[in-house]
Amino acid sequence: MTAPLPEGFAVRLHRYVRAHDGGRTLVGGAPRRMVRLTGPAAGLIADRTIRVRDRASAALADRLLETGMADPIAAELPDLDLSQVTLVVPARDRPAALGRLLACVGGRHHVIVVDDGSDDPAAVAAVAAAHRAELVALPENAGPAAARNAGLRRVTTPYVAFVDSDVVLAPDALRILLRHFNDPRVAVAAPRVLGLRPAGRNPWIGRYEEARSSLDLGVRPGIVRPRAPVSWVPSACLLARVGALGRGFSPDMRVGEDVDLVWRLAAEGWRVRYEPAAIVRHEHRTVVHDWLRRKAFYGTGAHLLAERHGRDVAPAVFTPWSAGLALAVLAQRRWSLPVAAAIFAVAVARTSVKVRRSDRPLRLALALTADGAVATVWQTTALLLRHWWPLAAAGCLFSRRLRRAVALAAVLDTVGDLRRTGAHLDPLRFALARRLDDAAYGCGVWYGAVKGRSARALMPDFRRPAPRPPVR
Structure with a gap:
């Protein structure tokens, strides 16, 4: 995984990376950090873009990719051979959806359909045969992770695309994703997952999912790892380098297996990329009780991930000053705003010392601390409404301030x-769907915690930011 980026590889600074000190100081990344560049290194960035022409530009581009400060320009990367991609499709019944997927694939790839203990295996076998797909039939239901692993063992090409049977691929989705493998350190690339447009009228939950699906990770590309803006990608569609996958998915996980895989790969030094220019469509649930059950099911995976990945699963990350700021504001006392202001001022002062090499250390420290305060507000909001909502609801019975x-x-x-999603839904029903979404997921998290006898998935992570070495 030490091969350099090829000549001509181009990366662009992420939209939310800000340049200070004439481009010598960059703030952003995943997780967020500040890096200082030497003058020659800063000179390699033109119009927020770095093009690999020599060892120095390759090293800078690689470093900025690794910190999450830059993303590959997928449109400028060369195409790779699509015949080197095998599709693995785990399926359990739903032959009509399977047929729809295989029809959109056509004959462009070798396809392995893994029947994961269907109630009607003959129907799945008939669809696979009609589309000349290889069939692997498991004697009993083993779960999607085990089914994908069974298919992976049959793959002989360098790349494998795991695609769920209820997905439809855009014609260019795999081609765009495959371009990312020009970077020799990329192990997995994932597309944006949008909803499959229904034939008739879309119900209100369907319109909410269209804008706010758990599987839709937004319009910005990014590196995928714990604490990053894109911290996971769904296994509805993943393109992977076979040589990087090792033992594949954790077969004992029926939920969260996609998160576990990409976090393991990230810990091993591989890169996982989210590329929204590649689009697939998923058949979202639009019946309310099925939708709520699925949201709760997602939540149960938090405990399993906490067992494997520890505090990376924490629902929020606070430093001492941000925790104090949140507590002061939540107290809603006469002293709350003065104390919060004092905490903020101390944080600015301490940060200005750390960035004293900047041309304007106070201004940079103010911007960094303000960003941290905004993040604290949103994290606290998420705790109250999502992960801790049962406690918040109980507290509201007794506390006017908490209400x-x-x-x-x-x-x-x-x-x-x-405002962010532009959902085609009135504010009242959007608000109702948001609260139902959070409540169902939170119930799943609490169920997993109680069943597993551990509150780790519910506990925030309190830490001091580690010092970051400068990029030279």
Whole structure:
């Protein structure tokens, strides 16, 4: 995994990376950090873009990719041979959906359909045969992770695409994703997952899912790892380098197996990329009780991930000053705003010392601390409305201040999300769907924690930011 980026490889600074000090100081990344560049290194960035022409530009581009400060320009990367991709499709019944997927694939790839203990295996076998797909029939239901592993063992090409049977691929989705493997350190690339448009009228839950699906990770590309803006990618569609996968998915996990895989790969030094220019469509649930059950099911995976990945699963990350700021604001006392202001001022002062090499250390420290304060507000909102909502709901019965805090958090969350997503749904029903979404997921997290007798998945992570070495 030490091969350099090839000549001509181009990367662009992420939209939310900000340059200071004439381009010598960059702030952003995944997780967020500050790096200082030497003058020659800063000179390699033109119009926020670095093109690999020599060892120095390759090293800088590689470092910025690894810190999450830059993303490959997929449109400028050369195409790779699509015949080197095998599709593995785990299926359990739903022959019509399987047929729809195989029809959109055509004959461009070798396809392995893994029948994961269907109630009607003959129907699945008939669809696979009609589309000349290889069939692997498991004698009993083993779960999607085990089914994908069974298919992976039959793959002989360098790349494998895991595609769920209820997905439809855009014609260029795999071609765009495969370009990312020009980077020799990329192990997995994942597309944006949008909803499959229904034939008739889309119900209100369907319209909410269209804008706010758990599988849709947004319009910005990024590196995928714990604490990153894109911290996971769904296994509905993943393109992977076979040589990087090792033992594949954890077969004992029926939920969260996709998160576990990409976090293991990241820990091993591989890169996982999210590429929204590649689009697939998924058949979302639009019946309310099925939708709620699926959201809760996702939540149960938090405990399993906490067992394997520890505090990376924490629902929020606070430093001492941000925790103090959140507590002061939540207290809603006369002293709350003065104390919060004092905490903020101390944080600015301490940060200005750390960035004293900047041309304007106070200004940079103010920007960094303000960003941290905004992040604290959103994390606290998520705790109240999602992970800790049972505690918050109980507390609201006794505390007027907590009721105000929860109500304000709900308004901020609804307005912010509605504005960001542009959902085709009125604010009232969007707000209802948001609260149902959070409540169902939170119930799943609590169920997993109680069943597993561990509160780790519910506990915030309190830490001091580690010092980051400068990029030279």
